[in-house]
Amino acid sequence: MKIHFGVDYYPEHWPRERWETDARLMKEMGIQVVRMGEFSWHKFEPEEGKYDFSWLDEAIGVLGRYDIKTIVGTPTAAPPAWLINKHPDILPIDREGRTRGFGGRHHDCQSNLTYRKYISDLVERMTLHYALNPNVIGWQPDNELGNSHDELCTCDSCRRAFQHWLKKKYTSVEKLNEAWGTNFWSQNYNDFNEVFTPRITASGENPSMILDWRRFHSDLILGFIKLQIDIIRKNCPTHFITHNYMGFSDTVNYYKLADLLDFVSHDNYPGGHFAKLPQQDISDVAASLDVVRSYKNQSYWIMEEQSGITGWEVMGRAPKPGQLSAWAVQAIAHGADAVVYFRWRSCSFGTEEYWHGILPHSGNPGRSYNELKELSAKLAPIMDEMQGAVPKAEVGIIYSFDQEYALRSQPQNPRLSYTGQCLKYYKALHDHNVSVDFVDPERDFSQYRVLIAPLQYLMSPELEDKYFEYVKNGGRLVLTMRCGVKNTTNICMTERDLPGRLGELAGIKIYDYDCLNEADVDLKYNDVISKGDMWADIITPDEGTKVLAVYASDFYKDEAAITCRKYEKGACYYVGTEPREKIMEEFIRTVLKEADINKDYECSDNIEMVTKSNENGEWLFVINHSEAEGTYKVPDNFNLMIGNDSGTLAPFEYHIYDTRVKSSNHALAQ
Ligand code: GLA
Numbered sequence: 001m002k003i004h005f006g007v008d009y010y011p012e013h014w015p016r017e018r019w020e021t022d023a024r025l026m027k028e029m030g031i032q033v034v035r036m037g038e039f040s041w042h043k044f045e046p047e048e049g050k051y052d053f054s055w056l057d058e059a060i061g062v063l064g065r066y067d068i069k070t071i072v073g074t075p076t077a078a079p080p081a082w083l084i085n086k087h088p089d090i091l092p093i094d095r096e097g098r099t100r101g102f103g104g105r106h107h108d109c110q111s112n113l114t115y116r117k118y119i120s121d122l123v124e125r126m127t128l129h130y131a132l133n134p135n136v137i138g139w140q141p142d143n144e145l146g147n148s149h150d151e152l153c154t155c156d157s158c159r160r161a162f163q164h165w166l167k168k169k170y171t172s173v174e175k176l177n178e179a180w181g182t183n184f185w186s187q188n189y190n191d192f193n194e195v196f197t198p199r200i201t202a203s204g205e206n207p208s209m210i211l212d213w214r215r216f217h218s219d220l221i222l223g224f225i226k227l228q229i230d231i232i233r234k235n236c237p238t239h240f241i242t243h244n245y246m247g248f249s250d251t252v253n254y255y256k257l258a259d260l261l262d263f264v265s266h267d268n269y270p271g272g273h274f275a276k277l278p279q280q281d282i283s284d285v286a287a288s289l290d291v292v293r294s295y296k297n298q299s300y301w302i303m304e305e306q307s308g309i310t311g312w313e314v315m316g317r318a319p320k321p322g323q324l325s326a327w328a329v330q331a332i333a334h335g336a337d338a339v340v341y342f343r344w345r346s347c348s349f350g351t352e353e354y355w356h357g358i359l360p361h362s363g364n365p366g367r368s369y370n371e372l373k374e375l376s377a378k379l380a381p382i383m384d385e386m387q388g389a390v391p392k393a394e395v396g397i398i399y400s401f402d403q404e405y406a407l408r409s410q411p412q413n414p415r416l417s418y419t420g421q422c423l424k425y426y427k428a429l430h431d432h433n434v435s436v437d438f439v440d441p442e443r444d445f446s447q448y449r450v451l452i453a454p455l456q457y458l459m460s461p462e463l464e465d466k467y468f469e470y471v472k473n474g475g476r477l478v479l480t481m482r483c484g485v486k487n488t489t490n491i492c493m494t495e496r497d498l499p500g501r502l503g504e505l506a507g508i509k510i511y512d513y514d515c516l517n518e519a520d521v522d523l524k525y526n527d528v529i530s531k532g533d534m535w536a537d538i539i540t541p542d543e544g545t546k547v548l549a550v551y552a553s554d555f556y557k558d559e560a561a562i563t564c565r566k567y568e569k570g571a572c573y574y575v576g577t578e579p580r581e582k583i584m585e586e587f588i589r590t591v592l593k594e595a596d597i598n599k600d601y602e603c604s605d606n607i608e609m610v611t612k613s614n615e616n617g618e619w620l621f622v623i624n625h626s627e628a629e630g631t632y633k634v635p636d637n638f639n640l641m642i643g644n645d646s647g648t649l650a651p652f653e654y655h656i657y658d659t660r661v662k663s664s665n666h667a668l669a670q
């Protein structure tokens, strides 16, 4: 059985008598899987060493009778009060040196060995217990790793772990001192055991130390979860293991985490996380789906898909009629094999009372239930064939955790962010309906006709070589401002002028620059006049390098801002500023045209068009993300599978095409 739709279910929040009704309603709306248990440590182990799995067994059994399978979550993101009282050193210590208390979740230090011992014991018991249960198909160890562990914890145990990590990396303390530039402000260490975890200082920080701290932190979390994954693999060899990612969240290196999993999952809340944004830009949502697919380069699951209003203390906007479906269809279009909604029913107590489920507090099916029921009925029949299908991207955007770490602690312009720049380029490509992969700088680049590498701030000789090789083989590389500034331990390079060795590839030098802190600059690209933002690299082009755009104000008026160096096959572009929309649009159009990337369809601005394919075929999704009607055009031989009138979409409506059926039928008929 292939799984397409599911829900996150918390039977322990509801009376036993209700479970049967839930299972029936789920079955009726096409639910095939539930995730359960991921915060219920106290239910599984109410007292030390006394395990009780009977409640979950029963829930799994009830659901199983309705053909609904179970993914078990290990509850290690919520250690119970008895454990914390017995071992208070499990509580994390933040950068201010304060102990974070019990009462929320993730109140744990992930290096703490006592805590790890309790986890091993519990996960060992759980996995042995569920290994042979025919209704259990997979595991989600912990929940949203990295969530709430940002910059935590700085306790003694983490300090020792950090020192150990550094010793392994640098082997001698002299090398550490050199790598971190500790001659500055007398930060030199005589021994690894003198190194501190980065508590809040009287003033300033060492950027090299902070970069290594963040890398260490990622490795710590990977080690923390590997402990559980190893136990699950040993005891439940036939079950899959996945984890719920959070798009561009960066505490854990998600590429490395993906190596430990069978497939990646994602928590998708396009309505925005209430407190920050009432709603996310649809291209940002698309980007987070694409980055999640890219972490393992394969199709993925949505483990939590928005199913109503989001909210903790305050709430987001109500999804409009049709919008939940449009978001779910978007996730499928970008490569999701299955969509699991968070959550089945709004809880009537606790922090997340206002994070709305498919069912309201009353438990009576309403608008969300009916809408999502209709969605499963329409989509499930065609999703079997689509299993494993993903968009085939000709354009890649380099996405690197190291660059994000380095620029986050030293953004230079406070408005500048690495991920933010990646999203700006993504948006321009998304406007053209061009499929994009995010690319680990360690992976092979050769499949992409265009590679956009924003803010290549930290640079290594190996990465330089890869870029040279890529362009030599005909690739089109886009480099941007602040390229080649630092080495990989976050120290400014001094051997050459900016942008370092890649200046040879781009055919430029940068002797001078301007940080556009609270400022912008006029920018001229052909006849288009707009603004450059964030930063201005004042580019001196080599002979033979074409100037595409110049600055049109300030002391560097008429100096080059965007350049292109053409080679026999490939090309290297350099963008010295953040071009505002009109020029970004113009620039991306040029790059796509020169790379010969064209789409044979078009649409109005409120519509997203995404193609995905596998060995069975290719499908085109056309989704209206707005409250206005939208129009689009596709070739006549595309076969409309879902939808009526092709070419027009009502608000939040979607159409799905099989792009091959008609032509192949036609071929057969001849
Ligand atoms: C995350 C978590 C869930 C829940 C939702 C809503 O995605 O994984 O447990 O907390 O957010 O807040």
Ligand code: ZN
Pocket: 092, 093, 109, 110, 111, 112, 153, 154, 155, 156, 157, 158, 159
């Ligand atoms: Zn700690």
